[in-house]
Amino acid sequence: MARGVIYWIFAVCVLMGGLLVAIMLAESVPNAGGVAHSLFPGMQAGEDGAARLEFIGGYAFLFQSLLLILIVALSILGVSERHRSKEFLVYMAASLAFMLFIWWQMYSNHQAFLETGETGYFMGFPIATAWQMYGTWLGAIPLILVYVLGFNKYIYTRDDAEAFDKLLREFKQTEEHD
Amino acid sequence: MEAFRQEIIVGAVVLYMLFCVATGLWAMKRTHDSSDFFIAGRGLGPIVVALALFSSTLSGFGFVGGPGLVYSIGVSSFWMVVISSTGYAIGFFLVAKRIRMIAELRDCLSLPDVVAARYGSEAVRFLIAITIVLGVMGYLATQILAMAVVMQAILSGTETFANIGLVTCVIISSAVLIFYCVTGGIIASVYTDVVQGAIMMVAGTLILITAMNVFDGGMQEATSIILRDDSEAIMPFGAAGIMASLGWFFVFGLGLAGQPHLITKMMMNKKMEDNRSILPMSLIGYVMAALLWISIGIVMRAAVIDGVIDPLSVPDDAASIFLSVFANPLLAGVVFAGLFAAIMSTSDAFLNIGTAAIIHDIPKAIRGHSVKHELFWARIVTVLLAVVAASFALYSHFRDATLVALLGAFGWGTFAASIFPVVAVGLNWRGATVPGAITAITAALAINFVVQLAGLALPYGISGPLVAFLTSMILFIGVSLVTRKPDLPEDINRLMDI
Numbered sequence: 122m123a124r125g126v127i128y129w130i131f132a133v134c135v136l137m138g139g140l141l142v143a144i145m146l147a148e149s150v151p152n153a154g155g156v157a158h159s160l161f162p163g164m165q166a167g168e169d170g171a172a173r174l175e176f177i178g179g180y181a182f183l184f185q186s187l188l189l190i191l192i193v194a195l196s197i198l199g200v201s202e203r204h205r206s207k208e209f210l211v212y213m214a215a216s217l218a219f220m221l222f223i224w225w226q227m228y229s230n231h232q233a234f235l236e237t238g239e240t241g242y243f244m245g246f247p248i249a250t251a252w253q254m255y256g257t258w259l260g261a262i263p264l265i266l267v268y269v270l271g272f273n274k275y276i277y278t279r280d281d282a283e284a285f286d287k288l289l290r291e292f293k294q295t296e297e298h299d
Numbered sequence: 300m301e302a303f304r305q306e307i308i309v310g311a312v313v314l315y316m317l318f319c320v321a322t323g324l325w326a327m328k329r330t331h332d333s334s335d336f337f338i339a340g341r342g343l344g345p346i347v348v349a350l351a352l353f354s355s356t357l358s359g360f361g362f363v364g365g366p367g368l369v370y371s372i373g374v375s376s377f378w379m380v381v382i383s384s385t386g387y388a389i390g391f392f393l394v395a396k397r398i399r400m401i402a403e404l405r406d407c408l409s410l411p412d413v414v415a416a417r418y419g420s421e422a423v424r425f426l427i428a429i430t431i432v433l434g435v436m437g438y439l440a441t442q443i444l445a446m447a448v449v450m451q452a453i454l455s456g457t458e459t460f461a462n463i464g465l466v467t468c469v470i471i472s473s474a475v476l477i478f479y480c481v482t483g484g485i486i487a488s489v490y491t492d493v494v495q496g497a498i499m500m501v502a503g504t505l506i507l508i509t510a511m512n513v514f515d516g517g518m519q520e521a522t523s524i525i526l527r528d529d530s531e532a533i534m535p536f537g538a539a540g541i542m543a544s545l546g547w548f549f550v551f552g553l554g555l556a557g558q559p560h561l562i563t564k565m566m567m568n569k570k571m572e573d574n575r576s577i578l579p580m581s582l583i584g585y586v587m588a589a590l591l592w593i594s595i596g597i598v599m600r601a602a603v604i605d606g607v608i609d610p611l612s613v614p615d616d617a618a619s620i621f622l623s624v625f626a627n628p629l630l631a632g633v634v635f636a637g638l639f640a641a642i643m644s645t646s647d648a649f650l651n652i653g654t655a656a657i658i659h660d661i662p663k664a665i666r667g668h669s670v671k672h673e674l675f676w677a678r679i680v681t682v683l684l685a686v687v688a689a690s691f692a693l694y695s696h697f698r699d700a701t702l703v704a705l706l707g708a709f710g711w712g713t714f715a716a717s718i719f720p721v722v723a724v725g726l727n728w729r730g731a732t733v734p735g736a737i738t739a740i741t742a743a744l745a746i747n748f749v750v751q752l753a754g755l756a757l758p759y760g761i762s763g764p765l766v767a768f769l770t771s772m773i774l775f776i777g778v779s780l781v782t783r784k785p786d787l788p789e790d791i792n793r794l795m796d797i
Binding site for chain 1: 766
């Protein structure tokens with residue numbers, strides 16, 4: 122993973138493309154992308170949620186899971202190969218696990234609501250939506266913490282700063298010389 | 300106070316516009332050359348960059364279209380907002396460090412400059428510059444029109460300006476925008492962004508408090524009303540469905556690192572180390588301002604369903620009707636000033652990168668050098684660009700909406716699909732090649748154009764930009780893997796090790 126991250130990114134993108142094709146070819150339902158609200162013009166309604174997920178629910182779940190993997194893989198790509206230590210990769214794996222957990226909670230709570238018609242509330246929103254609303258926002262916080270707290274360790278170390286200053290001096294000298 | 304509601308709102312907007320003009324005059328004294336005009340001489344502090352970054356992210360669309368989208372499709376549109384933490388994280392991991400380093404190493408003034416340095420290709424520079432110019436025209440035209448429509452709505456509520464026309468409003472609002480952009484360039488733009496960002500944060504927070512008091516049971520009562528009417532609308536994927544929602548997560552989340560008006564700002568900070576504080580500050584600012592998007596939309600949908608207010612004639616009226624029915628006049632004044640701030644902060648960023656593309660990058664790509672007297676021509680082209688965009692906006696409004704709609708295809712999604720792979724991935728992967736970059740940009744533009752022109756509706760609410768983005772990522776990496784590994788210039792090769 123530390124070295125071949127671009128191949129992971131490529132593989133994930135191809136898999137996501139395949140899932141997108143599968144979803145496009147799946148049997149459609151009339152309310153798949155919403156329908157006009159029967160009473161209020163300008164409003165859309167989703168209507169039967171279970172029907173909307175019947176043919177594509179599994180594909181969509183996988184699609185988002187792959188997208189979360191892609192996000193973490195891209196973040197790893199953004200860190201110089203020299204700084205992709207075991208410790209860094211463990212942090213990134215933990216961030217991915219946290220994001221996948223939030224996604225699973227959101228999806229499974231929505232499924233539970235579709236089966237029972239019952240939901241609790243958390244901070245003003247139905248549980249599944251609260252996982253989306255607060256959870257998704259918080260999901261990337263571990264990545265941000267790795268960036269902010271690990272800035273001098275993974276993103277731009279003292280050695281990096283010295284190497285860049287040296288490069289800058291040499292390049293400007295060459296330019297002046299030319 | 301209620302009797303003076305309209306006067307208070309007009310007063311707040313006029314104050315705000317006077318501030319923009321004063322900032323333009325102040326910044327003119329600090330603008331000595333084209334480097335000052337386009338990238339503020341790479342001398343900005345972290346707070347300025349952070350506020351400029353988030354305020355340019357949230358355009359007038361966020362203040363007007365956002366609440367309208369929640370009213371229309373429910374929670375689906377939340378996905379455009381809640382991805383902000385992911386979007387900023389990806390943007391900083393992939394772009395912030397490398398774009399800043401290349402900009403300093405090669406004295407780059409624009410994103411196409413950075414791309415040309417990375418790939419050593421004028422063709423890639425040209426394609427990125429053309430994409431930016433087309434996108435800028437579409438974005439600017441819609442932003443100027445939105446600004447004029449809001450101004451007309453505010454002024455026509457007063458006795459003195461009851462019959463003010465849309466053309467007059469386009470002229471007034473464009474004149475203020477042009478004035479501070481021409482006189483002070485990006486310096487005026489980012490310093491107005493600081494105040495614009497602060498106004499947006501205050502507006503977002505106060506609106507959330509107001510919205511939570513509309514129903515006795517607070518936000519939970521509002522969401523319960525929506526749930527009883529149509530549960531899917533308030534469930535995680537909203538009325539538009541799961542694939543529309545996840546598509547927005549992809550395009551708006553990853554796509555943030557492909558927006559030229561945002562990542563150009565990552566070239567402007569004084570010190571590399573500032574990035575570690577810019578990231579959290581930008582995110583906090585965005586979250587506070589975006590509270591307006593979510594809270595107004597939810598409350599307005601619930602209020603209409605519950606019969607508290609009449610159904611809206613168009614969803615985009617959600618914010619203005621909320622302000623007139625539920626908000627204190629002083630708060631309405633702050634929010635309307637915030638709305639102008641949101642529109643102007645995005646517009647000035649686009650004017651700046653569009654001007655750079657026209658006078659700096661396209662001539663460089665074709666003739667090998669940019670125009671002489673860049674600062675002079677930058678000011679002239681800024682005026683021309685704004686005038687052409689304003690004309691497009693008026694033509695679209697009165698005669699034919701197709702033109703701006705077509706240019707609108709070059710919005711966030713097209714920038715994301717065509718620029719993200721080439722810049723965000725390409726700056727971090729030595730194996731990225733010129734054929735890969737050209738194929739990705741061309742495919743992204745073609746798919747977005749075809750979907751827009753043909754009005755294609757894909758199954759399950761899958762969006763054209765999602766297909767374009769994924770295709771361009773696959774093509775960029777795939778073509779780069781099968782084409783000859785490039786011989787990078789020595790300095791770029793060493794820089795990519797850092």
